Amino acid sequence: MKLNRLKKRIMIGLIGTAALMAFTGCGKKEAKSIDVKTTANSLLTELKYEDQLSEVNYDLVYDMEDINITESVVYVSSGATAEEIAAIKCETKEDAEKVETALKERVKEQKESFENYVPKELDKLDKAVIVKIGNTVVLSVSNEDAKAKEIIEKASK
Structure with missing residues (x-):
């Protein structure tokens, strides 16, 4: 018993x-994700920029027509500097990988453009921060790459 x-x-x-x-x-x-608007705004307000950054639609700057983007915030400089911010959220991780590739290509093209135009901008471009978190990719081109990484890391918690 x-x-x-x-x-x-x-x-x-x-x-x-x-x-x-x-x-x-x-x-x-759970897959980490970040708030696109908050992250882009933090990068814009917490980092120091030499140029005035203006918000634009992502398709004016990047070739991403075959990528399913659900949300984006992009800031670009007047053209006098290479400074730039992009926070782009996609439908899938595969789309996020495509965005990451497109942003790396953008940095490469910017290096070629600024090489003879404003060579001092190459330092910023060499230290460009591109981080993929879940379905979101963030780009920051500034003189404060370490601080940009901290901001992005903080946003992903």
Whole structure:
């Protein structure tokens, strides 16, 4: 009789443990995401820029017509500097990877443009910050790359 009670207790314990694991998602981590507007605004207001940055639609600056973008905030300089901010959220991680590639291509093109035009801007472009978090990609081109990384990292928590 005592053996049956012990078996029942063990079974109840196992069932309880299985239910608990099912409800907690077995330790799955939720994909991180960031608020596009808040992050772009933090980069704009917390970093120092030499030029005036203006908000523009992403498709005026980047070739991303085959990418499903759900939200974006882009700031560009007047052209006198390479300073730039982009925070772009996509429908899928695959789209975010395409955006990351497009932003890297943009930095490369900017280096070619500024090489003979304003060579001192190459320092900023060499230290351009491009971070992909979940379905969102953030670009920051400024003199404060370390601080930009901190802002983006803080936004992803």
